[in-house]
Amino acid sequence: MQHYVHARLHPGRDDDLIAWLESWSVGGRSEAIRALLRDGLRMHQMELSMASIVRQAVKETLAGLQVTDTQERSALNANEVEEEFGAQLDQLLGQFG
Numbered sequence: 509m510q511h512y513v514h515a516r517l518h519p520g521r522d523d524d525l526i527a528w529l530e531s532w533s534v535g536g537r538s539e540a541i542r543a544l545l546r547d548g549l550r551m552h553q554m555e556l557s558m559a560s561i562v563r564q565a566v567k568e569t570l571a572g573l574q575v576t577d578t579q580e581r582s583a584l585n586a587n588e589v590e591e592e593f594g595a596q597l598d599q600l601l602g603q604f605g
Contacts, residue, residue, distance in 0.1 A: 517529075561600075562600065565596075565600045569593065569596055
């Protein structure tokens, strides 16, 4: 079974897409569009996976964090936050290259 997708491109708004499509032979346009859709799908799935990893790491990091006193909260300055969590964040982000 074949599925069809119809799209309208508007001169002025979609000139870049129109030029790109016109650069392909008639038989190659569908394959080029499918390749781009697959690349976009892979990127989207990778972004969802990365977001999930970061959310889990933040959740695990914050799970052990407890501040019980207002004075303690005000005493935690930006440098201390960097020292406390910066290395963990650098390690996490290093996993993504």
